[in-house]
Amino acid sequence: MILNRRHLLQTAAAALLMPRVASAGFAPLNARVTKHPIAPASYPETAVWTYGGSVPGVELRVRQGDRIQRTLMNQLPQATSVHWHGIRIENAMDGVPGLTQDAVETGASFDYSFVVPDAGTYWYHAHNQSMEQVARGLYGPLIVEETAAPDVDQDLVLMLDDWRLDPETAQITDDFDNGHDLSHAGRLGNIITVNGSLDPRVQARRNDRLRLRLINASNARIFDLNLDGLSGWIVALDGMPLETPIPLSGAFPIAPAQRIDLVVDVVAGGDTASLVSVERDGAFGIVRFDVDEPLAPAPRQGVSALPPNPLPVIEDVSSAPLHRMSLQGGAMRWLDSARIGDTELSGQELAQLGRFWALNGYAERPTDPFLDARTGGLHRIEFVNETVFPHAMHLHGHHFRLIQPDGSLGPWRDTVLVDRGQTRQIALVADNPGDWLLHCHMLGHAASGMMSWFRVT
Known part of the structure; x- marks a missing residue:
C-alpha cells in the first residue's frame, strides 16, 4: 500500500x-x-x-x-x-x-x-x-x-509538518545525506500532518471566532494556505502583532520556521470548514472543522489589533549601514569554490563533503562574524538570492522589520522568505548582546553550507 x-x-x-x-x-x-x-x-x-x-x-x-x-x-x-x-x-x-x-x-x-x-x-x-x-x-x-487576550471561542495551535516515510513500513527514511535533497529544495515529505495527525478534525459552531496559531515545523516545505468556510484576518507574524490586521483574501505562504496568527470566523454554509493547502496539482484540506449550529445569531464584526510587544523603535533606516549577504550555490548554480574556515575549496571538493551552498563565499559558519555590531546599533541586511531556490533566512535572538521595495517599513519577523532571484532587505536593532546564529531554515541548506553568525557587544 x-x-x-x-x-x-x-x-x-x-x-x-x-x-x-x-x-x-x-x-x-x-x-x-x-x-x-x-x-x-x-x-x-x-x-x-x-x-x-x-x-x-x-x-x-x-x-x-x-x-x-x-x-x-x-x-x-x-x-x-x-x-x-x-x-x-x-x-x-x-x-x-x-x-x-x-x-x-x-x-x-x-x-x-x-x-x-x-x-x-x-x-x-x-x-x-x-x-x-x-x-x-x-x-x-x-x-x-x-495580558489582554483577544475575544475568541477557541485558541488552537496548529503545527504543520511533512514526513518522509517508507511506503511499506511507515518508518522515517534514513536518507539524511541525500545529495539531491541537500542541493535542491530540501527534504520534502510524502505525508502531511497537523499536530502529528492526519486529517485532524475540530469541533466548531457556525459564527464561532477562532484564533489559529500556525507553526511551520517542516524541514523545507513552504505551505501555501487558504481557508474554506472561514474568513478573517492575519493578526501576528512570527509572534509579533501587526499594527493593523490584514484581511485574508486568497492563499498566503508560510515558510519553514515561520508562524502566522489568524483570527477567523466560522462562516461555512454546510457542515464542514477547512484549512487548505494549495499545491501545483490541486488543493486539499489539512484540518477539518465539523460545524454545528451557531451559538451566536451572527458573527462578530471587525477585529482589534493584539497588544504590541516591547520592541525597539525603528523609523528612519536610510542612514543605517547596509550589509550584503549573498545566498549562493545549489543545483543549476553550482559553487565554483567556497571557503571552509581559512581553506578555499573547489566546487567538486565541496560536493564531496556534502556542501552545496554558501553565504558570502563560506560553506559553513565562518570564524569571523558576518556583522560585528555595537549594542543598540541600527543595521540593514540585504539578502541577495543568487540561487534558483527559495530560502527562509532566520536570525537568532532578535526580531527585525522588513523593508518594503518602496523603502517603507513592513512587519516585524524573525524569518524572512527570500524567493529565487529575489533581494530582500531587513532593518535590525542589535540590542541583544552575544554571538547569534544567522542561517537558512531550510534545514538541509543549513546543514550543507548556509550557516553564518553575527556578534553584538
Whole structure:
C-alpha cells in the first residue's frame, strides 16, 4: 500500500488534542524515542523522536514576562540541544552547539532558564543535527499569552509538518545525506500532518471566532494556505502583532520556521470548514472543522489589533549601514569554490563533503562574524538570492522589520522568505548582546553550507 493524498483526505484522525503544561515550572523536558501513528491506521506506528513522548512535544504555555525553567534530559542516541525559536532570549540559553553551549550528550542534561519578554506564538526544536532531529519529530509549541487576550471561542495551535516515510513500513527514511535533497529544495515529505495527525478534525459552531496559531515545523516545505468556510484576518507574524490586521483574501505562504496568527470566523454554509493547502496539482484540506449550529445569531464584526510587544523603535533606516549577504550555490548554480574556515575549496571538493551552498563565499559558519555590531546599533541586511531556490533566512535572538521595495517599513519577523532571484532587505536593532546564529531554515541548506553568525557587544 502506497501513502498518498487520498489517505490524508480519507483518514479521520483523533480530535486535535495536545498535551499541555499549565505554567512554567522547573521540570524535566525528556527527549526520547517513542512511537506515534503518523500513517493511516492500516500501517504500523512510526518510531519518532519527541519531547515528552508526544508529537508535537509538550505544549509550553505561559504568560508574558514569566520565566521558563526546563531541564533537557537527553535519552536519544545522538547529542542534542534545544533552541527556543523566536524568543528574544539571553545568549547562553539559545541552544546552539559550538556557539552558545556544548551539545548535550546521550544520558546528560542541560538546564534552560529564561524570561519570555514577548507575547505570541513561538516554538522550540532541536538544534544539533537539526535536519535529522527535527525531521524525526523533535519540536513543540511555546505559547506566550497576552495580558489582554483577544475575544475568541477557541485558541488552537496548529503545527504543520511533512514526513518522509517508507511506503511499506511507515518508518522515517534514513536518507539524511541525500545529495539531491541537500542541493535542491530540501527534504520534502510524502505525508502531511497537523499536530502529528492526519486529517485532524475540530469541533466548531457556525459564527464561532477562532484564533489559529500556525507553526511551520517542516524541514523545507513552504505551505501555501487558504481557508474554506472561514474568513478573517492575519493578526501576528512570527509572534509579533501587526499594527493593523490584514484581511485574508486568497492563499498566503508560510515558510519553514515561520508562524502566522489568524483570527477567523466560522462562516461555512454546510457542515464542514477547512484549512487548505494549495499545491501545483490541486488543493486539499489539512484540518477539518465539523460545524454545528451557531451559538451566536451572527458573527462578530471587525477585529482589534493584539497588544504590541516591547520592541525597539525603528523609523528612519536610510542612514543605517547596509550589509550584503549573498545566498549562493545549489543545483543549476553550482559553487565554483567556497571557503571552509581559512581553506578555499573547489566546487567538486565541496560536493564531496556534502556542501552545496554558501553565504558570502563560506560553506559553513565562518570564524569571523558576518556583522560585528555595537549594542543598540541600527543595521540593514540585504539578502541577495543568487540561487534558483527559495530560502527562509532566520536570525537568532532578535526580531527585525522588513523593508518594503518602496523603502517603507513592513512587519516585524524573525524569518524572512527570500524567493529565487529575489533581494530582500531587513532593518535590525542589535540590542541583544552575544554571538547569534544567522542561517537558512531550510534545514538541509543549513546543514550543507548556509550557516553564518553575527556578534553584538
